Amino acid sequence: MSRVQTSPSTRPAYAVWVLLLALMLVLAACGAGDEPAAEEEPAAAEEAAAADDSDSASADGAMMSSNEAPQLAEMVAAGDLPPLEERIPNDPLVIDLPWIEIGKYGGTLKRTTTRSDFRSTSAYMYGHSPLHWEEGGTAVGPGLARAWESNADATEWTFYFREGTRWSDGQPFTVDDILFWWEDMAANPDHPMAMPAWTLVGGQPMTAEKIDDYSIRFTFVSPSPLIERELAAFVNGGISGNFGPYPRHYLEQFHPDYSDAADYEEFTEKQDWWINPDRPVLNAWMPVTLDPGNRLILERNPYYYVVDTAGNQLPYLDKLEVIYSENAEVLKLRIFNGDVNFHAHPHLSLRDLAVLKENEANGDYRVLLWDNGAGGAPAWGVNWNNPDDGKREIVRTVQYRRALSHAMDRERIRKITFLGLGEEASTGTMSPNSVQFNRSERGKEILVEWRESAVTYDPELAASLLDEIDVTDQDGDGFRDLPDGSPLEVRIDFPAGNTAFLETAELMVEDWKAVGLNAYVNSIPGSQVGVMTTNATYDIRLYGGGAPDGPDVLTYPAWLVSYGSGGRWAPLYGAWMAAEGTPKEGTELDLDPRDRTPPREEIPVDDPMYRMWELYKQAIAEVDVAKRDELTFQIIQIHIDEGPFLLGGIADPPNIVVAGNMIHNVPTRDDLPLGGWHGPGVLGMPGAMTYPEVYFYEE
Numbered sequence: 001m002s003r004v005q006t007s008p009s010t011r012p013a014y015a016v017w018v019l020l021l022a023l024m025l026v027l028a029a030c031g032a033g034d035e036p037a038a039e040e041e042p043a044a045a046e047e048a049a050a051a052d053d054s055d056s057a058s059a060d061g062a063m064m065s066s067n068e069a070p071q072l073a074e075m076v077a078a079g080d081l082p083p084l085e086e087r088i089p090n091d092p093l094v095i096d097l098p099w100i101e102i103g104k105y106g107g108t109l110k111r112t113t114t115r116s117d118f119r120s121t122s123a124y125m126y127g128h129s130p131l132h133w134e135e136g137g138t139a140v141g142p143g144l145a146r147a148w149e150s151n152a153d154a155t156e157w158t159f160y161f162r163e164g165t166r167w168s169d170g171q172p173f174t175v176d177d178i179l180f181w182w183e184d185m186a187a188n189p190d191h192p193m194a195m196p197a198w199t200l201v202g203g204q205p206m207t208a209e210k211i212d213d214y215s216i217r218f219t220f221v222s223p224s225p226l227i228e229r230e231l232a233a234f235v236n237g238g239i240s241g242n243f244g245p246y247p248r249h250y251l252e253q254f255h256p257d258y259s260d261a262a263d264y265e266e267f268t269e270k271q272d273w274w275i276n277p278d279r280p281v282l283n284a285w286m287p288v289t290l291d292p293g294n295r296l297i298l299e300r301n302p303y304y305y306v307v308d309t310a311g312n313q314l315p316y317l318d319k320l321e322v323i324y325s326e327n328a329e330v331l332k333l334r335i336f337n338g339d340v341n342f343h344a345h346p347h348l349s350l351r352d353l354a355v356l357k358e359n360e361a362n363g364d365y366r367v368l369l370w371d372n373g374a375g376g377a378p379a380w381g382v383n384w385n386n387p388d389d390g391k392r393e394i395v396r397t398v399q400y401r402r403a404l405s406h407a408m409d410r411e412r413i414r415k416i417t418f419l420g421l422g423e424e425a426s427t428g429t430m431s432p433n434s435v436q437f438n439r440s441e442r443g444k445e446i447l448v449e450w451r452e453s454a455v456t457y458d459p460e461l462a463a464s465l466l467d468e469i470d471v472t473d474q475d476g477d478g479f480r481d482l483p484d485g486s487p488l489e490v491r492i493d494f495p496a497g498n499t500a501f502l503e504t505a506e507l508m509v510e511d512w513k514a515v516g517l518n519a520y521v522n523s524i525p526g527s528q529v530g531v532m533t534t535n536a537t538y539d540i541r542l543y544g545g546g547a548p549d550g551p552d553v554l555t556y557p558a559w560l561v562s563y564g565s566g567g568r569w570a571p572l573y574g575a576w577m578a579a580e581g582t583p584k585e586g587t588e589l590d591l592d593p594r595d596r597t598p599p600r601e602e603i604p605v606d607d608p609m610y611r612m613w614e615l616y617k618q619a620i621a622e623v624d625v626a627k628r629d630e631l632t633f634q635i636i637q638i639h640i641d642e643g644p645f646l647l648g649g650i651a652d653p654p655n656i657v658v659a660g661n662m663i664h665n666v667p668t669r670d671d672l673p674l675g676g677w678h679g680p681g682v683l684g685m686p687g688a689m690t691y692p693e694v695y696f697y698e699e
Contacts, residue, residue, distance in 0.1 A: 037067070037102055037312035068313045069105040072302050081302055082170070084313060089164035091146055093306045095314065099671040100694050102308060103316040103664065107697020110341045110660075112323045112334050114498070115526065116293040118274045119239070120345045121322055125283035126687040127304065128237025128245060130159055131228055133688050136673025137433065137551040140228045144245075144282065144305075154223040154623055161214045166303040167280035171249050175216040181244025182208045184255060185271075189583035191264055194598070196242050197563055198230035198555075201621050203581040222621040225628070229555050235684040237282065238272050242556075246271060247280045284315040284693035296322040306693060315693035328499035332356075338363045341660030342695070344370075344678065344686045347544055348656040349500040350419050356656065364661050369654040370669050370676030370685070374546025375429035375451070376648015377422075377679060378501040380492070380508075381543065384562070384570035384609070384645070385536035385601065387594070390482040398642055399465040404490075405454040405644050407462035407515045408508055417504045418653045426451045426547075428648030430559060433674050434550035436632050439625075446633050446640075451651065453640045462515045479518035490519040491539035495526035501544055504649060534565045535599050536572045540647075543568065547646050548680035553632060554620055556682045560635060561612040562645070565598045569645045573609045575600035608642045655679065657686075665694045 068076075068084045075081035113120050126132060132143035142148075147160045165173040185193045187205055199206045202222030209217045218227070234240040252258040254267040261267065273279040274296065277287035284306070285298035298320040306314045323339075325331035332352060334340045336359040348356070356367050382401055386392040394400040410425035423432070429450045430437075437447040466472070470483040482488045490512060492505050505521045512519040522539075524532075532538040547568075549559045557563040558574065567574025575598045579585050593601035603610045612635050619631035639645060655678045659666040667690055669675050677683045686692055 037105055037308065037310065037316065067307075067311050069300060069318065071318070072300070072313075075302070087166060087170075087303045088305050088307070088313060089162035091162055092313075093143065093146075093162070094309060095306060095691050095694055096309050097667075097691065097694070099667045100308075100665045102310050102312070103694060103696030104698055105316055105318070105696075107317050107662070108319040108321055108341075109317050109663065109692065109695060109697075110321045110323070110339065111343055112325045112331050112340050114325055114327060114331060114346055116324050117527075118290075118296045118322055118324075119272075121274050121296060121298070121320070122235050122237065122239040122687070123345055123681070123684060124320065124687045124692050125237065125281075125285070126235050126684065126691065127281065127283035127301075127306070128243075129232060129235060129684075129688075130161075130243065131232040133232045133551075133683060136675075136689065137677050137683055138435070138673065140232045143232070145231075148228070150227070154225040154227070155220050156217060157219075157224070157227050158211070158215065158217045161216075162305055163214045165282070165305045167247050167249075167282060168286040168301045168303055169247075169250070169280040170303060171247070171280065172213075173245065173282060174213040175210050176213070177245035177248050178216055179208055179210060180248035180251070181246045184257060185244070185246065186241065187582075190256075192268065192597075193241050194564065194578050195582050196230070196240075197557055197578065198224070198227060198242075198620075200581045203617065205581060223623045224621065225623050226552060226554055226620055229552050232688075233555050233682045233684075235687050240681070245282070250278075250280055285317075285320045294324050298322075304693070308694065316696035317692075320692075327496070335359070335365065335658055336363050338365070338660075340658065341365065341663050342666070342692075343658040344655075346498060347500040347679075348658075349417070349503065350421065350654065350656065351417065351503060353419065353656060356658065365658050366661060368657040368659060368666070368668055370657050370672065370678040371674065372422075372546055372548065372653050372655045372679035373431050373433055373550070373674070373677035373683070374548035374648075374653070374679045375431050375651055376426035376646070377544075377546025377548070377651070377653050378504055378649055379428050379543040379545075379547035379568070380540050380647040381538075381569040382540050382645065382647065383536055383538050385572040386539065387537055390484060390486060391488070391539065394469060394471060394482065394488075397469050399469045400471065401644055401647075402454045403462040403465040403471075403515070404512065404517075405462075405647055406456060406458045406465070407511050407517075408647070409457045409511050410455065410649055411457065413504055413507050414650050416507060417501070418650060422653035423651040424451060425455050426648040426651045427453055427455050427644040428547045428646030429651070430553040431548045431550040431677070431680070432651055433677060434553045436553055436629050440629060442633060443629060446636055450636055450640050454644055459511070459515050466515065466517075473516060478516070480516040488518060489539075490517045492519065492521045493529055493532060493538040493541045494521050494523050495529045495542065495544075496523045498526070498542070498544055501542060505542065533571055534575075535594055536570075537594075545679035545681065546653075547648055548677075549682045550677075550680070551683075554616070554628075557616055559646070560632075561616045562609060563613075563616070565600075570609050572599055572601040573603045573607075573613075576602055577613050608638050612638055662697050662699050664696050664698055666690065 129143045130145040131140050134141040145159045146162050150157045185191045186195050201220045201224040204221045207219045234242045236243045254270050270276050273281050277290050284304050286301045288299045289297040437443045471480045474481045474485045509519045549556050553560050558566050558568050562568050562570040562574045564578045565575045588596040615631050615635045619628050622628040678685045
């Protein structure tokens with residue numbers, strides 16, 4: 001039976017809005033934060049008549065709409081911008097959330113980040129996503145696409161986009177922009193972007209067929225029942241490579257197939273909007289000024305296709321300003337001084353909660369706690385593909401990884417790092433919110449079994465496990481050595497500037513030293529940690545958001561089976577998985593695994609990763625939910641029996657969010673279904689589910 005979803009934005013409310021747009025005329029006002037958007041209730045007849053009699057026209061007689069920001073109305077009146085009805089679709093996306101009120105136009109959202117590339121700003125944008133998370137991540141609704149449907153066996157999916165949607169430069173958005181992402185980037189063997197896992201169901205790439213300018217069909221060789229969740233995941237538009245679209249009309253001029261460019265060097269420099277203000281976007285705000293490594297300024301996108309329930313074009317806020325902070329201490333000082341009026345990323349340590357609360361009045365802000373949603377936070381990947389032969393040999397023993405886990409005093413970590421908050425100690429499971437753990441008794445049971453495997457603090461057991469594999473002190477210096485007698489150093493590769501979990505790492509070092517392991521924290525730039533992950537040259541690395549992914553554990557499988565170059569514990573094997581079914585499969589076999597592009601290594605058939613990968617491929621193509629869950633549980637059973645592959649702290653700790661008192665429509669934990677799910681990138685908060693475009697400024 002065909003499944004059809006339709007956007008609620010086709011409600012009669014929009015027809016009412018069009019009528020109001022023609023009737024409601026006001027003068028444009030100046031200043032930040034003091035211009036109310038159109039009220040949800042229609043004005044009384046006499047008020048409408050008074051508005052008609054008022055001086056609501058510019059000098060040349062052009063009328064200005066109250067359903068858009070005053071600055072845009074002025075541009076329309078001056079002839080510098082098309083009227084609102086020509087800038088947005090006939091059926092715009094309507095944001096209707098239980099905790100929000102109709103806002104006011106004006107003001108600037110000011111945030112800071114320790115990432116000099118400003119990439120984290122993408123977490124504030126959801127405009128490029130075809131589908132959106134709803135109900136706290138337990139459901140999926142329309143986004144850039146107004147409706148979608150599949151055939152009975154989920155091998156064909158058709159998406160219908162909003163006619164009249166435009167890029168921030170005013171050029172029409174069409175499915176050609178999606179085809180450009182797919183054909184000229186992701187599925188192009190010469191382009192460095194990898195095909196997302198969801199496009200390779202059945203071991204072959206999907207095909208994308210243009211039906212018309214606003215309709216596209218994806219066809220798979222096997223059933224692909226998870227597409228809805230995959231296309232809601234992340235915030236898209238380039239942040240993860242998960243889904244386009246990319247502005248074809250702009251990027252073709254840099255693409256070797258459409259220009260005289262010799263390679264993709266300039267193309268890749270231009271393709272990401274957070275480093276290229278010239279690149280058009282579909283987001284609420286568009287970048288206008290970039291001072292690399294210092295500041296990024298974004299202004300309202302006059303063509304944004306989203307409105308509030310009264311038909312007012314969003315966003316309410318004029319600007320979004322992002323300032324680089326050299327480290328977390330500088331970041332916190334800016335919050336204390338009131339230089340920042342919203343902060344959600346990077347995560348702040350709960351140890352800072354008291355001082356943040358003490359400075360609320362000085363900084364004119366309030367502190368909120370949203371749930372992280374993680375199965376185990378923070379999470380630590382132990383490198384299965386370690387380049388050191390001796391380390392790799394012991395990492396692949398169950399005893400070594402369980403010794404690391406049993407040596408961790410998680411309750412001490414909870415008390416010191418998390419102030420006693422959060423849920424159960426965890427080896428590093430996926431999110432307890434995930435559907436697999438909530439729709440059957442078997443799911444509930446296996447979550448507990450996974451969470452509790454090797455989680456008990458038992459340093460004596462840890463020491464005995466290390467003894468079993470001959471990781472002993474052979475030279476009498478007080479630290480254990482590798483079985484061949486060479487020194488063993490346990491290096492935690494940690495991104496500099498992330499102090500939220502530095503204390504956790506230091507506590508782990510103390511615990512591991514207590515059982516004779518020469519452990520230490522290696523603080524390096526975050527970008528370097530990413531390179532070390534792709535090349536699998538790290539020892540143990542931090543994942544600050546925890547092991548959080550959901551709402552379905554099969555989406556974004558880097559956590560479950562270490563899929564992709566960002567695979568959480570076996571990135572060389574993960575990249576091999578990602579190449580299967582693509583033109584890269586079977587190529588560069590004469591090169592060393594780390595010299596391949598991307599670095600990748602074939603998975604031996606006797607390796608647990610091979611069995612997990614085979615089960616995963618079956619699971620994502622299984623239409624029957626119960627059968628799909630059983631295949632997923634078999635993967636998890638490998639984690640239980642032969643893991644842990646990920647180390648975790650505790651489940652679902654709270655995350656700190658700072659909101660200036662002048663910033664309204666920011667939800668509390670109690671407002672948010674499931675408490676927030678703020679940790680994972682796959683959920684994309686705050687851009688997804690809280691929608692910063694509805695935040696508004698009022699002193």
